[in-house]
Amino acid sequence: MVETVSFRNKEVEIAGHLHLPENFNGENKYPALVGIHPAGGVKEQTIGHYAKRLADHGFVTVVYDSSYQGASGGEPRLLEDPTTRVEDARCAADFLTTLPFVDSDRMGVFGICAGGGYAISVAQTERRFKAVATVSAAPMGEGSRGFLGHLSPVAEQIGTLEMVAQQRTAEAGGAQPLYAPFVPETLEEINESTPDLLREGYDYYRTPRGQHPNSKGRFLLTSMDKMFAFSAFDQIPELLTQPLLLIAGSKADTKVFSDQAYELSKGPKELFVVDGATHIALYDVPEYVDQAIPKMAKFFTIL
Template sequence: MKAVKFKNRNWDVAGILQFPKDFDETKKYPAIVCAHPISSCKEQTAGNIYGKALAEAGFITLAFDASNQGESGGEVRFLEDPATRVEDFRCAADFLTTLDYVDEEKIGVLGVCGGGGYAVNAAMTERRFKAVVTVVGANYGRLLREGDFTADAAIRTLEGIARQRTAQARGAEPAITVYRPNSQEDRIAAEINDVDIIEAVDYYQTPRGQHPNSPNHLRVDSLDKAMAFDAFHLADLLLTQPLHIVIGDKVGAFGSYRDGFELFNKSASKQKSIQVVQGASHYDLYDGEEATKRALEEIVPFFNKYLA
């Protein structure tokens, strides 16, 4: 394992390279960019589950913190900007092509949750990615537009952001919100009982997955940037690389189950597959021993087929 930095515009993006057993820097290896979920960081599922397992399977893997988040640079902090997130992937590919031990013709990408949506969007125009995997990939823009599942949720959110930006332009401090409740007690008080939210709190806010680089902070005025974003827009035209989609059949509010089928049906990929892990929830596929094992039983052969 090696800590690395690469550039996105004029700031550093922080990453972790992981190497196969008996790595020999005089040889060339296939490589996989591993993208973390929204609100997450490189040390969580993207790096310590999928990045680690794929390195053990013979690939070089690169997990990185999104710009403006974690150990990566970029101002302002706690920003969730789809355009910048997608550019991070291109910069990761740039970085890998500078490494003598990476085969630049054999670079793949894997994204978890919102990172899966971003991975798909990046792969449409980043042709150095030769194979794409999503694990409970979610379309962040779609999720935001649904909001509280009322017809005018998106418009009400945008009106609120407009008022917040006006206040900030006049000197107010930026508003910081949370992605999820900070505790199960807060969740219960808010009367939220969906399985994805329950398990999000359990994963991120307890020792199970908690990490200081994932502080549960989100700038409110970044939501407008994602509201009009569709991770799968033009997938029917531009997403032609081999594609493997992993979802669980325990359906929650984040919508990764239906997003998985939408992506599968929409993509232009001629070599595509969808894997439904029975009995698995969204967060089981973050770090659940049995669920991730079953996912990797198909992910590793997929990457071996198209990269190795």
């Protein structure tokens, strides 16, 4: 059962899907989950697939398009603002608390890819989330300041910020916005040296495998200053005391981020490695998703 819902993050209307358990009874009280989609993704893609499967295990689950993206409102379009993304998740929690069949004391959060980074970030300061799980976590701030766990030289980071500053000035004067792709936009951009994350990202986001008209696969270039200023992991040792489940593929080039989060966490934690899986394979390949979902469902029974 899926219902189309909406809620607000300040003045922005957020478009969501509410996944309900089979044999749902509105007179009962259910544990509830907030699901956060990957950067460039929308609620109909991998996050919606996970939401449906988790609802099958008895969890009321809400997923949504982030502010400025997909079917949600907000200008400028395709802005990737990590602080707003975290607030979207808080607003999703607000929404769940208004539903009479949700037990507000039994809420958790999960995310995939960048959504995993945002799930970790929001859980550090949102105590309504009693547990947090991630799949192929990739924190947007840490990821933007380097590549796959390798920090870029400071001079290179400053050069990027100088470029963003120039573009902001140009747009303030009437220039057209510029966009950067999250994944390659054409096959010609892919060669033998292309990392698996980007090669498989093309296959998921640019082909019928996972393609969706609301998922543009790119972001506003002037998002970069906000991304550079954001850290998803900075308060993990002190503030992330809730149970943490990190799911990563053994062949994922982003596994380094799950390893980092696991090492930083001082609370209850588990790193579940799916043998043979890559980052994108955990989006939709049954062999691997069929391992991740039962693990998450069992984990969230602590709610």
